[in-house]
Amino acid sequence: MSTLLLPRIKSIGRDRRPGAQRRVVALLALGGLFWIGAYAAFARILRHFSTVDPDLGSLLASKLLSILFLLWLAFLVFSSLLTALGQCFLARDLPLWLSSPIPLRRLFRAKLAEVATIASWTGIFLALPVWVAYGIVFEGGPAYYALLVLTVVCCVTIAAATGMLVAVALVNLFPARRARDLLSLVALAFLVGMAIMLRMLRPEEFVRPEDFGTWAEYLVTLADPTLPWLPSYWASRILSEILGLTATFNEDAVLRALGLLVGATLATVGGTAAVFRTMYRTGYSKSQEGHRARWTRPAWWHGAITFAALPFPQRIRAIIVKDAATFFRDPSQWAQIFLLVAVVAMYLYNFQVLRLDVTGGGVGFFMRNLLGFLNIALVGFVVAALAARFILPGLSMEGSTMWVLRASPLSWSEILWAKFWGGFLPVAVVAEMVVLLSNAVLHTSWSMSILAVVAVLCLSAAIVGLAVGLGAAHPRFDAADGAQVTSGYAGLLFMILSALLVFLSVTVLAWPVYHSFRAAWLGWGSGAAEIAGMAAGLMAVGGLCLIALLAAMQSGTRRLQALESTGG
Amino acid sequence: MQRTGTKSSPSRIDVSAIVCTGLRRAFGRHVALDGITLDVRPGELYGFLGPNGAGKTTTIRILTGLLLPSSGSALVAGYDVVRDPFEVKRRIGYVPDRVFLYEKLTGAEFLDFVGDLYGLGRRRVRESAYPYVERFDLGPWIHELIEAYSHGMRQKLALAAALLHEPEVLILDEPMVGLDPRSARDVKKLLQEFAADGRTVFLSTHTLEVVEALCSRVAIIQAGRILTQGTLDDLRREARHDGGSLEAVFLRLTEPPTGLERAALA
Numbered sequence: 001m002s003t004l005l006l007p008r009i010k011s012i013g014r015d016r017r018p019g020a021q022r023r024v025v026a027l028l029a030l031g032g033l034f035w036i037g038a039y040a041a042f043a044r045i046l047r048h049f050s051t052v053d054p055d056l057g058s059l060l061a062s063k064l065l066s067i068l069f070l071l072w073l074a075f076l077v078f079s080s081l082l083t084a085l086g087q088c089f090l091a092r093d094l095p096l097w098l099s100s101p102i103p104l105r106r107l108f109r110a111k112l113a114e115v116a117t118i119a120s121w122t123g124i125f126l127a128l129p130v131w132v133a134y135g136i137v138f139e140g141g142p143a144y145y146a147l148l149v150l151t152v153v154c155c156v157t158i159a160a161a162t163g164m165l166v167a168v169a170l171v172n173l174f175p176a177r178r179a180r181d182l183l184s185l186v187a188l189a190f191l192v193g194m195a196i197m198l199r200m201l202r203p204e205e206f207v208r209p210e211d212f213g214t215w216a217e218y219l220v221t222l223a224d225p226t227l228p229w230l231p232s233y234w235a236s237r238i239l240s241e242i243l244g245l246t247a248t249f250n251e252d253a254v255l256r257a258l259g260l261l262v263g264a265t266l267a268t269v270g271g272t273a274a275v276f277r278t279m280y281r282t283g284y285s286k287s288q289e290g291h292r293a294r295w296t297r298p299a300w301w302h303g304a305i306t307f308a309a310l311p312f313p314q315r316i317r318a319i320i321v322k323d324a325a326t327f328f329r330d331p332s333q334w335a336q337i338f339l340l341v342a343v344v345a346m347y348l349y350n351f352q353v354l355r356l357d358v359t360g361g362g363v364g365f366f367m368r369n370l371l372g373f374l375n376i377a378l379v380g381f382v383v384a385a386l387a388a389r390f391i392l393p394g395l396s397m398e399g400s401t402m403w404v405l406r407a408s409p410l411s412w413s414e415i416l417w418a419k420f421w422g423g424f425l426p427v428a429v430v431a432e433m434v435v436l437l438s439n440a441v442l443h444t445s446w447s448m449s450i451l452a453v454v455a456v457l458c459l460s461a462a463i464v465g466l467a468v469g470l471g472a473a474h475p476r477f478d479a480a481d482g483a484q485v486t487s488g489y490a491g492l493l494f495m496i497l498s499a500l501l502v503f504l505s506v507t508v509l510a511w512p513v514y515h516s517f518r519a520a521w522l523g524w525g526s527g528a529a530e531i532a533g534m535a536a537g538l539m540a541v542g543g544l545c546l547i548a549l550l551a552a553m554q555s556g557t558r559r560l561q562a563l564e565s566t567g568g
Numbered sequence: 569m570q571r572t573g574t575k576s577s578p579s580r581i582d583v584s585a586i587v588c589t590g591l592r593r594a595f596g597r598h599v600a601l602d603g604i605t606l607d608v609r610p611g612e613l614y615g616f617l618g619p620n621g622a623g624k625t626t627t628i629r630i631l632t633g634l635l636l637p638s639s640g641s642a643l644v645a646g647y648d649v650v651r652d653p654f655e656v657k658r659r660i661g662y663v664p665d666r667v668f669l670y671e672k673l674t675g676a677e678f679l680d681f682v683g684d685l686y687g688l689g690r691r692r693v694r695e696s697a698y699p700y701v702e703r704f705d706l707g708p709w710i711h712e713l714i715e716a717y718s719h720g721m722r723q724k725l726a727l728a729a730a731l732l733h734e735p736e737v738l739i740l741d742e743p744m745v746g747l748d749p750r751s752a753r754d755v756k757k758l759l760q761e762f763a764a765d766g767r768t769v770f771l772s773t774h775t776l777e778v779v780e781a782l783c784s785r786v787a788i789i790q791a792g793r794i795l796t797q798g799t800l801d802d803l804r805r806e807a808r809h810d811g812g813s814l815e816a817v818f819l820r821l822t823e824p825p826t827g828l829e830r831a832a833l834a
Binding site for chain 1: 595632633634635636654655657658660662664666668669670671672673677680681682684685686687713729
C-alpha cells in the first residue's frame, strides 16, 4: 500500500510555483485565525448553556453535539463519495496502477486510505475547535481525547468505505456512461437528503420552549436521541457520557456504543472490500466507455444568451456565449443550479417562518425594515458564495484551452472583462430577484427596497470583479476542477475581501438608514434630508464598490501580464 | 529591408516572414533559448528540429506571443512580437503540440468562436473554414460536441480554425501526431499549397520524413542554440554525410560530444 501512496506522499510540500511558501504561511495564518475564532465562539455558547441551567445546559450541549456529529458524518459521506468517484474511476494515475500486477486488495487499501484522507481533512480541521471547546468547557480528561480520536477514526473510515461502496455500486448499476456525469446526481441527492434531514430535525423548535405544552415535554424532546441507528449518534453518545453531559454516567451505554461503532467500522470496511474485489474492474471498464454520438442543435438558451450579449463587442460576446454554452452543457453544473434554486427557496422560506408580527405595530415595522437592511449583507454573502463557486475558477478552468484565447489578438484585459460581464449579468439577476422577493415577503418600505436593490447591484459588480480579478491574480491552470481553486488560497482571500466589502458597505449605509428609521418611527415620514442621506450613502457604497472592482481587475491583468513575461 | 507605418501605429518591417535575432529566454537559472538567430522567408516551408527539451516549443511560444523573450528580438510577418503582439497574432495561425479544445462546444461553434475572436463574420467563417472542414472529412461531425472527437479530428479542427482568418504565417508544433495516413497526406498537401501561395509555414516536428518531404530549409536547435540551418543539402555537407538521410544527418549533428571532443573544447 505504501508504494502506491508514495507518489502522493512525496509530492506533499513540493509545490515549486512562485509564492508557494507565502501562500502556505498565509493559509496557516488564516486557518489559525479561523480556528481561534471558532473555538472562542463555541466555548462561549457551551459556557452559556451551563450558566442558564446546569441540567438543561448539559442536555442542550449533548443535543448540539449529536446534531453536529450527524451533519459532520453526512458531510464526510458526501465528500467521500465524490472523492471515491474521482480517485477510483477518474484519477489520471489509474491506467498506470491498473496495468500493473497489483492485487485488488492492495489497491483497495491504498484507495481507502487516499479517500479517507482527502475527503476528511477539511471536515476534521473545521470540527476540531468544536471538539476542543467541548473538552475544555466540560473538563474532558485524557479519556475524552483518546475516545475522540477513536470515534473520529471510526467515523472517517466508515464514511470513506461507504463512499467507495456507493461509488462502485453506482458506476456498475447506473446507466450513466461516464462516472463524471454521476457526480452531479450524487450532489443533488445529497442536498435533497440534507434538506429533508434538517427539516426532520426542526432545529428552530429547540430555541422555542414556549411552543411545547410543558417544560417536561421540552426536556424529553431534547433528550430524545437524534437518529439513534447512525454511527454519528454512537460517537456523540460516547463523548457525551465521558464528558458527563448525561444525567448519570452509564458505562454499559458507552461500551455498547463503542462496540457498535467499531463493529460497524469493521463491517463496512469488510463489506466494501468484498464488493470492491468483485465489482471494481467491471465498473472501471464501464466508466471508461465513451459518449454516444451526440448531436447538438441550437437550443433556446443559446439564442437568448447571444441576444443578451449583443450590446458587447464581438470578441467579448464570443467569450460570454462560449462560457455559457460550456456551462449549460456540463451535467456537473446542473446540480449546482438546482442547489442555487434550493438555497434561494430555503432562504425565502426562512423569512416566511420568522414571526415578525408578534409584537405588531411600530416594532413590527422596525423589525421588517431592519431585516430588509440586514438582507443586503446576507444577499452580499450569497453573491460571494455564487461568485466563489462559478466565477473565481473561470479563468483557471480555461487551463489547457487558454492557447486558443492567447494565440488570438485579444488582450488579457479584454479576456478578464469578458469574464466579468459573463459572470455579473446572471449573478446580478439572481441577487436582485432574491432581494425583491425577500423584500416582498418582509413587506419592507419602498425606500428600503430601493436602497437594497441599488446596494446589491453595486455589491454584485464589486464581488464579481473581485472574483475575476483574484481568480486571475492567483490562477491554477493545472486544477482538475473549480473546487480546487475555490478551496485554495484565492478562494480564501476572495471570501475574506468580499466579507470585508459587504461589512464596510453595510456600515456606510447604517447611519442614513438609522435616521430614516428614526424619522419613520417618530411619524415624520421620509423627508428630503433622509432621502439625501440615503442617496449619499448609496453613492459612497457605489464608489467603494467601483474602487474594489477596478483595483481587482487591474491587479488580475497585471499579474497575468507578469506571468506571461516570466513564463509561469 | 523596408519599414512601414507611422510613429504611433505599429511598424512593419517587410522582407522576411520570421526573423529572430539573439533571442534568449531564461526560466530562473535555466536558459531555454540562448541567443538564437533565424531568418525565414515568405513562401518557405521551414522545418524546426531538435531533441526533446532543445527549446523548440519555447521558440514557438515566443513567436506566437504566448511568452515574452528575456532578450533579443523576434519579428513575425514584419511585426515585433513584444511591441506589436496583436498585429503578429492577426497574421499568424497556430496549432500547438497538444490540442486542447472546448469539449462542450460543437466543431461548428468552435469555428464561429475563433472567427469572432478575429472579428470575422459568420459568412466569412463559412467561406474560409468550411472548405478545410470538407477536405479533412469533418463535415459529418461538425455539429457534434468536440468531446466526441478523436485526437486526429481535434488536430484537423484546430488546423481549420488556424486557417480561417487566412494567416500569412502558419506556425505548427508537431502537426502530424495522431493523424491517420490519409489525413497526414492531406495536411502535407495543404501545407505545400499554403507555401506555394507565397505564405510561410514554420513547422516543428520530430517526424523527419515529413521535414524531408516538405521543407525547403531546416534549422536544428539543441540546448537552446541553433546548431545549423540551411537547405537539406547544406545540412548534409555540414554533417559530412553527403547523400545520407535526414535522420542520419540529424543524429550526427545532435550526438553528444565524445570525451576527446569535450577535452578539445575545454
